[in-house]
Amino acid sequence: MTTTKIILPESEIPTHWYNVVADMPNPPEPPLGPDGNPIGPEALAPIFPMNIIEQEMSQERWIPIPNEVRRVYQQWRPSPLYRARRLEEMLGTPAKIYYKNEGVSPAGSHKPNSAVPQVYYNKVAGINRLSTETGAGQWGSALAMAGQMFGVEVTVYMVKVSYQQKPYRRSMMETWGAKVLASPTDQTDAGRKVLAQDPDSPGSLGIAISEAVEAAATQEDTKYSLGSVLNHVLLHQTIIGLETKKQLEMVGDYPDMIFAPCGGGCNFAGMAFPFIADKASGKNINLVAVEPTSCPTLTKGHYAYDFGDTVGLTPLMKMYTLGHDFIPPSIHAGGLRYHGDSPLISQLYHEGILEARAVPNVATFEAGVTFARAEGIIPAPETCHAIRATIDEALKCKETKEPKTLLFNLSGHGHFDMMAYDKYFRGELEDFAYPEEAIAQSIANLPKF
Numbered sequence: 001m002t003t004t005k006i007i008l009p010e011s012e013i014p015t016h017w018y019n020v021v022a023d024m025p026n027p028p029e030p031p032l033g034p035d036g037n038p039i040g041p042e043a044l045a046p047i048f049p050m051n052i053i054e055q056e057m058s059q060e061r062w063i064p065i066p067n068e069v070r071r072v073y074q075q076w077r078p079s080p081l082y083r084a085r086r087l088e089e090m091l092g093t094p095a096k097i098y099y100k101n102e103g104v105s106p107a108g109s110h111k112p113n114s115a116v117p118q119v120y121y122n123k124v125a126g127i128n129r130l131s132t133e134t135g136a137g138q139w140g141s142a143l144a145m146a147g148q149m150f151g152v153e154v155t156v157y158m159v160k161v162s163y164q165q166k167p168y169r170r171s172m173m174e175t176w177g178a179k180v181l182a183s184p185t186d187q188t189d190a191g192r193k194v195l196a197q198d199p200d201s202p203g204s205l206g207i208a209i210s211e212a213v214e215a216a217a218t219q220e221d222t223k224y225s226l227g228s229v230l231n232h233v234l235l236h237q238t239i240i241g242l243e244t245k246k247q248l249e250m251v252g253d254y255p256d257m258i259f260a261p262c263g264g265g266c267n268f269a270g271m272a273f274p275f276i277a278d279k280a281s282g283k284n285i286n287l288v289a290v291e292p293t294s295c296p297t298l299t300k301g302h303y304a305y306d307f308g309d310t311v312g313l314t315p316l317m318k319m320y321t322l323g324h325d326f327i328p329p330s331i332h333a334g335g336l337r338y339h340g341d342s343p344l345i346s347q348l349y350h351e352g353i354l355e356a357r358a359v360p361n362v363a364t365f366e367a368g369v370t371f372a373r374a375e376g377i378i379p380a381p382e383t384c385h386a387i388r389a390t391i392d393e394a395l396k397c398k399e400t401k402e403p404k405t406l407l408f409n410l411s412g413h414g415h416f417d418m419m420a421y422d423k424y425f426r427g428e429l430e431d432f433a434y435p436e437e438a439i440a441q442s443i444a445n446l447p448k449f
């Protein structure tokens with residue numbers, strides 16, 4: 001009998017996170033200040049505590065996971081690795097398909113893997129208040145939960161379109177004690193500036209980041225917390241890939257290809273980075289980030305220094321970007337509506353170590369529904385992007401009769417996204433064409449120095 005769920009005992013929760021910086025062929029391009037010179041740790045001190053800044057800049061290969069964090073991880077980790085037997089049968093593919101289910105966390109996605117340590121490090125540094133942004137509500141939920149567990153107050157700037165479309169995500173954050181505001185708000189300079197130009201702005205992650213950063217920088221007792229993009233967030237997420245490697249060893253298997261949805265990049269990095277060292281030592285493995293055609297950062301963006309937020313408050317980071325003032329179409333995969341991408345992923349992609357594919361909106365829901373009908377689990381719209389790419393590959397294997405081993409990260413469940421599924425079933429979803437003109441315009445506004 002083929003095992004369906006590959007389960008590790010709690011004692012096997014990894015003791016260290018993996019820092020890919022130690023194994024990169026070239027050192028990471030440094031973040032720059034407004035004058036175009038590399039910034040030091042002190043430039044980040046208004047918004048992050050020093051213990052997190054040290055992690056952000058660390059070159060150590062292995063970084064110990066504090067016991068207090070592992071204790072909280074035990075609430076849902078290790079997460080199960082599944083063999084998608086029923087999906088394989090439904091597709092009639094000779095490929096083997098595995099998926100890691102990060103939807104089993106209390107918040108419903110991989111996001112708590114970083115929310116928990118971020119809150120912990122702030123608490124240890126004496127910080128009792130955090131501000132953050134959330135797109136689809138996944139990161140806000142995760143930070144709200146972690147804040148509750150360590151007694152840290154959390155204020156969430158939630159992208160307005162999600163705030164309206166996902167009232168239950170908001171209730172969830174409130175259940176865990178967070179304060180939730182619809183961004184753009186009239187409570188920050190950044191928010192007021194956007195509202196002056198467009199009173200009906202649906203908001204964007206870039207705008208919400210501006211608001212949350214401003215709140216942290218201007219309030220003495222508040223620090224900021226980011227759910228993706230930065231090195232330390234990707235570091236925390238490597239627990240996904242590290243567990244997966246142990247689980248695959250238990251069944252004597254190894255993937256030929258790995259897929260994960262890619263917004264800011266943290267769940268993709270979390271799954272893929274621990275396999276990069278193997279790739280460097282000669283393993284033949286394809287690591288594929290999957291993004292929407294409506295926000296095609298890696299596949300159509302420019303590799304350049306840009307701001308992480310819309311207004312330009314963050315340091316400049318070298319990354320694939322569509323331009324910091326690009327506002328992507330409101331597709332429902334809110335977690336993938338970000339103009340930039342993690343600098344580490346961008347550099348590794350630029351150097352040909354990672355790959356990327358873009359998939360259109362309607363086809364991703366079709367894949368999500370196929371998956372739900374085979375495996376039972378209803379995936380988040382973001383996750384559906386990775387499922388689309390995995391199914392496409394499995395169908396290709398059917399044609400070529402290649403028994404490849406495919407692995408994808410099920411980054412979250414879709415229980416709060418049923419409105420998007422509903423639109424799909426009613427035929428109301430559209431494939432937004434690649435917004436070429438809007439991107440060209442934003443690219444023209446890239447910072448010059």
Ligand SMILES: *Cc1c(COP(=O)(O)O)cnc(C)c1O
Pocket residue numbers: 109110111136138139227228229261262263264265266267268335336380382383411412413
């Ligand atoms: C946030 C989110 C994503 C995208 O963010 P990354 O930083 O690219 O991981 C993907 N899937 C789910 C379920 C999310 O909540």
